[in-house]
Amino acid sequence: MPKAEKVEVLCIGAGPTGLGAAKRLNQLACPSWLVVDSCDEVGGLASTDVTAQGFLFDVGGHVIFSHYKYFDDCLDEALPEPEDWQHHQRVSYVRSRNTWVPYPYQNNIAMLPKEDQVVALTGMIDAYAAAKTATDKPSNFDEWIMRNMGEGIANLFMRPYNFKVWAVPATKMQCEWLGERVSVPDLKLTATNIILSTVTSNWGPNATFRFPSREGTGGIWKAVRKTLPESRVRNSTVIIKINTTRNEATTSTGDVIAYRSLLSTMPVDVLCKMLHPPRDDLVKLSQNLFFSTTHVIGIGIRGPRPARIGDKCWLYFPEDDAPFYRATVFSNYALANVPPSDAKLPTLRRANEKEGYGRLDSTEKEGPYWSLLLEVAESSYKPVNADTLVEETIKGAVATTLMHDSDEIVSLYYRSFLHGYPTPTLDRNAQLQFLLPELKKLGIWSRGRFGSWKYEVANQDHSFMLGVEAVDSIMFGAPEISLHNPNYVNGKYNTERQLTSNAPTATFGAAPAADIILDDFLTTNSAK
Structure with missing residues (x-):
């Protein structure tokens, strides 16, 4: 029999955003x-999946680096022991012109063949000269690439890679989302690297990162879940309708949950279709938000980690010899990501099973083992044949020297996600500026990677804090800094809030607690 219950705040979704909201509410x-x-x-x-053979694969490439002390505190509370974490120095490359170019590519063109160095450097010089006289801002991402890097790097790397990852032409993307995401080349540094044959590779917020020692990225969120009251987080509960007149959410089993405020982390285009009474204007507008689908392929391999792989973390692939845009050497992140060496597994196939390496030995044998996690993007601009994608991915891994023809594959993983990347298209901001406030008028805070549709604040730490800040907005009317000021967040907002603050315990509807008001932010942004 259907049940009815009532809560002050209902949150749909128990990913990082929903659990961030839960931590703050608690x-x-x-x-x-x-x-x-x-x-x-x-x-x-x-989250993280486990294959039948015991290989762990995250549902996409994830590492932990943070812009927020509050986020760090919550993770350290959930996984408090030093042995709970592995700490890594990023080792990242771009596969270009049959060689490995250290990331960021645009600062390390010294690794390219001489003729490509000339093309890239000439383009950078032209771009630098043109930028001196430019009087307007780039109107799209492609113009930003040309103005900052020039045509050489644009054609060698930026255009083909970004089409592979976004599955949309750079001309159709805005450039306000960039922030810390893309390194702007330093012309003097690049020229110096070419002359001295040196590289620069420590750029970016994720130059160092940490990863859980067990259970993959999903293990982090399982651990966070355990710090919360068990009855307050409910899985296997599907919301199918939201009545904005009665403030009620109906589940697939007919249960009704009444709420005062609703925080939704589901994709906003899906959310708008659930509203009752229907809001056709919101449905139509949300359907115009662009996104790409992500296909994740995992390969478990028997044998010692090859020297050519070494301590590489993740790798970028702009060229068309492989369908994937990124590969992660997932076994390098934590020993528990692969089965123990003494685990006996049969060989499923060779990497190139058509080359004829003799009869396949199906006898169960011991390891050691290592693994690759590869990602492929799809959209209406870039279709993908899911039926052949795993085979194409294996061939691409061989073509790019990630694997050899004779490598023994002992486990294969494949999963696709309709909503993979929220694309910052040219008209995205205008769409969100109407959608999100209209939903808020209905008592719905739509937040998270696809709830608020802002890639620039869609990492795990950002998503978590979108939930925290949405709760502060619901309870106190506090500003949602991450949502509305991504550049501020990504620039300096990383030490101003702590889980272990001395703020008084707040009650629902009470005045803001001391740690909610960010004086520095309000002072420096009061005129905006």
Whole structure:
């Protein structure tokens, strides 16, 4: 028989955003709140799957680096022991012109063949000269690439790679999202590297990162879940309708959850279709938001990690000899990501099973083992044949020297996600500026990677804090800094809030706690 219940705050989705909201609601002692999720485990797009052979694969390339002390505190509370984490120095390359170019590519063209160095450097010089006289801002991402890097790097790397990862032409993307995401080349540094045959590779916020020692990225969110009251986070609960007149959410089993405020982390285009009474204007507008689908392929391999792989972390592939845009050497992140060496597994196939390496030995044998995680993007601009994608991925891994023809594959993993990347198209901001406030008028805070559709604040730390800040907005009317000021967040907002603050316990509807008001932010942004 259908059930009815009532809460002050209902959150749909138990990924990083929903769990961030849960942490804040619990910290502030909200009298009644509930997080529901359709999956049987928490984590959302930051979860981890395990194959039948015991290989772990994240549902996409994830590492932990943070812009927020509050986020760090929550993770350290959930996984408090030093042995809970592996700490890494990023070792990242671009596969270009049959060689490995250290990331960021644009600063390390010294690794390219001489003729490509000339093309790239000439383009950079032209771009530098043109930028001196430019009086307007780039109107799209492609113009930004040309103005900052020139035609050589644009054609060698930036255009083909970004089409592979975004599955949309750079001319159709805005450039406001870039922030810390893309390194702008230093002309003097690049010229110096060419002359001295040196490289520069420590750029970016994820130059160092940490990764959980066990259970993959999903293990982080399972651990965070354990710090919360068990009854407040409910899995295997599918919301099918949201009545904005009665403030009620209906589940697939007919249960009704009444709420005062709703935080939704589902894709906003899906959310708008669930509203009752229908809002055709919101449905139509949300359907115009562009996104790409992500296909994730995992390969478990028997044998010692090859010297050519070494300590590489993740690798970029702009060229068309492989369908994937990124490969992660997932076994390098944690020993537990692969089975122990003494685990006996049969060989499923060779990497190139058509080359004829003799009869396949199906006898169960011991390891050691290593693994690759590869990602492929799809959209209406870039179709993908899912039926042949795994085979094409294996061939691409061989073509790019990630694997050899004779490598023994002992485990294969494949999963696709309809909503993979929220694309910052040219008209995205205008769409969101109408959509999100209209939903808020209905008592719905739509937040998260696809809830607020802002890639620039869609990492795990950002997503978590979108949930935290949405709760502060719901309870106190506090500003949502991550949502509205991504550049500020990514630039300096990383030490101003702590889980272990001395703020008084807040009650629902009470005045803001001391740690909610960010004086520095409000002072420096009051005129904006």
